[in-house]
Amino acid sequence: xxxxxxxxxxxxxxxxxxxxxxxxxxxxxxxxxxxxxxxxxxxxxxxxxxxxxxxxxxxxxxxxxxxxxxxxxxxxxxxxxxxxxxxxxxxxxxxxxxxxxxxxxxxxxxxxxxxxxxxxxxxxxxxxxxxxxxxxxxxxxxx
Numbered sequence: 159x160x161x162x163x164x165x166x167x168x169x170x171x172x173x174x175x176x177x178x179x180x181x182x183x184x185x186x187x188x189x190x191x192x193x194x195x196x197x198x199x200x201x202x203x204x205x206x207x208x209x210x211x212x213x214x215x216x217x218x219x220x221x222x223x224x225x226x227x228x229x230x231x232x233x234x235x236x237x238x239x240x241x242x243x244x245x246x247x248x249x250x251x252x253x254x255x256x257x258x259x260x261x262x263x264x265x266x267x268x269x270x271x272x273x274x275x276x277x278x279x280x281x282x283x284x285x286x287x288x289x290x291x292x293x294x295x296x297x298x299x300x301x
């Protein structure tokens with residue numbers, strides 16, 4: 159079951175009050191912004207407009223949302239990054255309690271091979287603190 163969020167948490171959420179965000183792309187469900195502390199040349203976030211806490215607290219009913227977030231990110235990269243190569247893209251989420259923002263957001267990191275050792279540690283695939291999107295979907299399928 160998706161984690162219930164208090165109105166106070168939503169009011170304090172930096173993504174829910176998205177009027178001040180520099181939105182690069184959006185649709186009815188999601189917005190895409192550049193990360194304010196980029197770990198690589200192209201570091202973007204796909205954020206649902208509806209507030210959800212963290213992928214760890216979602217369930218299988220939210221799998222289509224996660225798949226749509228992934229697709230929006232891929233479409234953006236293919237359209238806006240001329241040298242884009244999917245093999246050098248890392249897509250994933252910070253895993254609770256290691257997330258700094260309590261509103262789910264998908265990280266798009268390209269090219270991930272240019273990240274330094276600390277950034278590689280922070281965005282280490284399928285670690286205790288970061289899960290790649292496809293592994294996140296597998297996790298939700300088991301719930």
